[in-house]
Amino acid sequence: MSNLEQTLSIIKPDAVERNLSEEIKVEFKNKGFKILKDKKIKLEKHEAEKFYQVHQTKPFYDDLCSYLSSGPIVVMILEKENAILDNRKLMGATDPTKADDGTIRKKYGISIDKNSVHGSDSPDNAKIEIDFFFKD
Numbered sequence: 001m002s003n004l005e006q007t008l009s010i011i012k013p014d015a016v017e018r019n020l021s022e023e024i025k026v027e028f029k030n031k032g033f034k035i036l037k038d039k040k041i042k043l044e045k046h047e048a049e050k051f052y053q054v055h056q057t058k059p060f061y062d063d064l065c066s067y068l069s070s071g072p073i074v075v076m077i078l079e080k081e082n083a084i085l086d087n088r089k090l091m092g093a094t095d096p097t098k099a100d101d102g103t104i105r106k107k108y109g110i111s112i113d114k115n116s117v118h119g120s121d122s123p124d125n126a127k128i129e130i131d132f133f134f135k136d
Helices: 013-017 021-030 045-051 061-068 083-091 104-108 123-134
Strands: 004-011 034-041 073-081 117-119
Touching: 004 021, 004 083, 004 123, 013 021, 013 073, 021 034, 021 073, 021 083, 021 104, 034 123, 045 061, 045 123, 073 083, 073 123, 083 104, 083 117, 083 123, 104 117
Parallel strands: none
Antiparallel strands: 004 073, 004 117, 034 073
């Protein structure tokens, strides 16, 4: 039985600013992900606030929203077997200093805030996040 899944991935402003988008896409492709759709966009702060609604009670919420809307981002729909879990493994820990070698955040992340990538953490959130950016 196949467990083909889709997940949302965001290449965050710090990585786009450093022209790492293509390099990061290659990382995904090398791990067997298919990039079904991708686009470069710039979010307004109110859109970032809506996207990160799940975190609105947390102390880092405002900084997170300001950061995500601080520059262009690349949003992608990734697909493969166990995409959600595999993407989280490939991204590595939120804090790049604690991320495993070979993970995207270890290679490209600057700090716990500027950690270069975002990925959905569950099938439910993947659907919500994909719809947020790719609602036709």
